[in-house]
């Protein structure tokens with residue numbers, strides 16, 4: 001593996017299908033990032049098996065063994081830094097993060113969320129989208145800020161809602177898009193093509209839509 005690849009730390013709590021998308025992407029030599037460490041806060045997370053099968057380094061840091069969030073997060077940071085991680089990818093990591101941790105990793109931590117943010121932050125996104133009768137939902141990859149599911153948007157995909165969708169069928173369709181945009185967002189960052197200006201992500205080779213150039217917006 002080339003040493004110039006961006007070193008990723010992937011944080012998971014469960015199934016790990018987005019981790020799998022990153023594993024698959026980084027298995028191709030043209031992909032400019034590699035997974036240095038997978039951290040799970042759940043010992044029996046399915047994602048850990050995926051990581052081990054791919055020969056990746058893994059560690060379990062169980063939040064239940066810590067009295068407070070801060071020492072739990074300090075343990076995560078220590079593990080990531082020991083592995084030389086340059087970018088954290090939250091991939092279904094279901095713990096709220098303290099401002100201290102988020103600030104430490106500011107602009108070096110991204111998340112994937114199953115909605116078109118800023119709509120439907122938090123849990124049960126598909127149930128809420130269906131209850132509202134929206135025609136489109138989707139997914140977002142964004143830099144992480146202290147507020148839950150908030151921060152500069154790197155990539156989004158819109159996904160149509162079918163009349164007979166259930167939360168499960170919608171989740172399944174959105175997940176397919178998640179698996180496409182997460183590696184793509186990582187690629188943009190690893191290629192040095194993203195810049196955050198006024199909390200908007202500029203991608204080199206493209207320009208912001210006019211409404212986001214206006215500093216009053």
Ligand code: GAR
Nearest residue numbers: 014015016017018091092112113114
């Ligand atoms: C994904 O749908 C991801 O977008 C969501 O959890 C799921 C994890 O699935 N994340 C969030 O809701 C974060 N707010 P996975 O473990 O198969 O990647």
